[in-house]
Amino acid sequence: MKKQENPNKSELIKYSFYNYIGAFIGVFSNLFIYSTNQQFLGILRYIESLAYVIWPLILMGASASLINFSPKLKLEYNVKLFSYAILTILRNSFFAFCILYIGFDYFSEFFKLDYIYLPVLLALLLACIDLLKKQLTIQSIIAFPSVLDNLMPKIILPTIFIMYYYDFIDYHITGLSIYITSFFLLLLVLLFYGYRRKSFSFTIKTKSFFDVVSKKEYFNYSFFALAGSLGYLFVFKLDTLMIPNLISFKANGVYSIATVAASVIFIPARGMFSLYAPLVSKLIKNNKLTDLNVLYKDVAKTLLFLGLLIYSAIFLGIENLFQIMPAKEVLLQTVSVIFIIGLTSVFNMATGFNSEIINFSKYYKFNLIALGVLTFLNLICNYVFILYFNWGIEGAALASFLSIIIYNSFKVVFIYIRMGLLPFDYKFLKLLLVQVALISFFSFLPELSNPYLNFAYKVVGVLSAQLYIIYKSEWVVSYNSICDKYFN
Numbered sequence: 001m002k003k004q005e006n007p008n009k010s011e012l013i014k015y016s017f018y019n020y021i022g023a024f025i026g027v028f029s030n031l032f033i034y035s036t037n038q039q040f041l042g043i044l045r046y047i048e049s050l051a052y053v054i055w056p057l058i059l060m061g062a063s064a065s066l067i068n069f070s071p072k073l074k075l076e077y078n079v080k081l082f083s084y085a086i087l088t089i090l091r092n093s094f095f096a097f098c099i100l101y102i103g104f105d106y107f108s109e110f111f112k113l114d115y116i117y118l119p120v121l122l123a124l125l126l127a128c129i130d131l132l133k134k135q136l137t138i139q140s141i142i143a144f145p146s147v148l149d150n151l152m153p154k155i156i157l158p159t160i161f162i163m164y165y166y167d168f169i170d171y172h173i174t175g176l177s178i179y180i181t182s183f184f185l186l187l188l189v190l191l192f193y194g195y196r197r198k199s200f201s202f203t204i205k206t207k208s209f210f211d212v213v214s215k216k217e218y219f220n221y222s223f224f225a226l227a228g229s230l231g232y233l234f235v236f237k238l239d240t241l242m243i244p245n246l247i248s249f250k251a252n253g254v255y256s257i258a259t260v261a262a263s264v265i266f267i268p269a270r271g272m273f274s275l276y277a278p279l280v281s282k283l284i285k286n287n288k289l290t291d292l293n294v295l296y297k298d299v300a301k302t303l304l305f306l307g308l309l310i311y312s313a314i315f316l317g318i319e320n321l322f323q324i325m326p327a328k329e330v331l332l333q334t335v336s337v338i339f340i341i342g343l344t345s346v347f348n349m350a351t352g353f354n355s356e357i358i359n360f361s362k363y364y365k366f367n368l369i370a371l372g373v374l375t376f377l378n379l380i381c382n383y384v385f386i387l388y389f390n391w392g393i394e395g396a397a398l399a400s401f402l403s404i405i406i407y408n409s410f411k412v413v414f415i416y417i418r419m420g421l422l423p424f425d426y427k428f429l430k431l432l433l434v435q436v437a438l439i440s441f442f443s444f445l446p447e448l449s450n451p452y453l454n455f456a457y458k459v460v461g462v463l464s465a466q467l468y469i470i471y472k473s474e475w476v477v478s479y480n481s482i483c484d485k486y487f488n
Contacts, residue, residue, distance in 0.1 A: 023264040029158040035327035038253030049237035054123035061225030080209035125183040156182035228367040239396040258334035262341040281360040300352035300423035307346040308435040320455040340397040351408040352423035378403040
């Protein structure tokens with residue numbers, strides 16, 4: 001099992017490329033395929049959300065602990081750490097299915113779902129996949145797992161909808177079973193890939209691992225990582241858990257279409273956070289806070305630039321694009337939600353990898369407090385905006401937006417007070433003002449009667465202006481270095 005220290009930026013480029021292919025498939029499917037069966041889409045996303053909440057309980061912080069403890073361990077003990085994580089998943093999965101078997105009727109009624117075993121099965125597969133991906137991430141391998149993660153389910157799901165449309169399958173359970181099977185296949189391919197690269201090694205003799213890492217230290221960290229992961233996923237999936245109960249499965253399907261369309265904004269962030277997580281952990285363990293602060297600022301500026309770049313194209317072009325789509329009546333319902341969720345993603349990106357810094361520092365317990373506040377706030381906002389103000393899916397999106405702003409602001413202030421690290425500088429502010437000004441300028445330009453031409457001149461114009469001005473300003477070092485490398 002090999003270890004690699006430094007992030008491989010070519011992996012990041014490949015990761016982003018594969019993710020955008022997956023995003024393109026996802027957006028295309030949303031525009032042309034998923035809108036044909038919003039009810040099934042709503043049920044599917046509800047099952048996914050339940051699985052994402054169960055998933056941390058099966059992992060018990062094992063994948064986060066893998067990233068946290070790996071930098072200070074020799075190869076022998078890394079094997080034992082990885083093996084112990086696998087055994088943790090197997091043990092917890094057994095208990096989860098036992099609990100489900102005993103309380104099957106109760107859980108089915110409480111969650112309003114006849115096939116309640118499917119979220120648990122999906123959670124088990126997601127836990128295994130996440131652990132294998134984390135092990136590959138330690139070696140700076142993120143591109144190939146991304147291909148599988150983004151392409152396989154996103155090819156299978158549209159296929160299922162097409163099968164529904166042409167009456168090849170009749171029941172929701174059949175389509176859901178096919179979809180979950182795709183994750184099982186993904187797991188098998190990851191296993192095969194990892195063993196071929198000698199990235200995975202397993203032993204049942206894991207007891208000596210606790211000779212170098214105390215049980216108290218490991219379980220303490222794992223518990224708070226579990227709480228953090230559970231809180232994080234619960235918060236970010238809270239809207240799709242509440243919409244079916246407060247509105248309908250169909251509304252959840254419409255909301256899902258909007259979230260997928262907006263999710264393309266966050267793709268660069270997922271790649272950078274995954275790739276830099278081991279390095280962040282190492283810098284903190286070696287107390288190199290000055291280097292970490294430089295990286296923190298650089299990543300924040302890069303992600304702000306990319307986030308606003310993608311958001312500008314969506315903000316100025318999405319409505320014109322939907323006007324020419326076959327399912328425009330459904331899609332136009334999602335525009336306001338896309339704008340709100342898009343801004344949520346941009347703000348999340350602009351604050352850099354603050355979660356990773358806290359997770360790998362001695363202050364990791366703070367994430368539990370922050371997530372507790374966020375969960376409570378998001379829950380209250382969802383009830384108020386959906387039930388009291390009757391804002392529907394826009395209310396759910398707004399609840400997430402306000403919660404994330406408070407959540408990330410809370411973390412940025414905490415990191416600055418405790419560690420003296422800050423993702424913002426004068427270049428960050430200049431970058432923000434210039435991009436917002438350009439987006440505002442192009443939004444006030446006259447509308448053309450032809451939606452194709454309107455889309456083209458506004459979107460191409462705002463993208464070109466940002467790319468040129470930001471390059472000339474040299475505010476985003478990583479962007480300039482890539483341009484100089486590939487275009488000069």
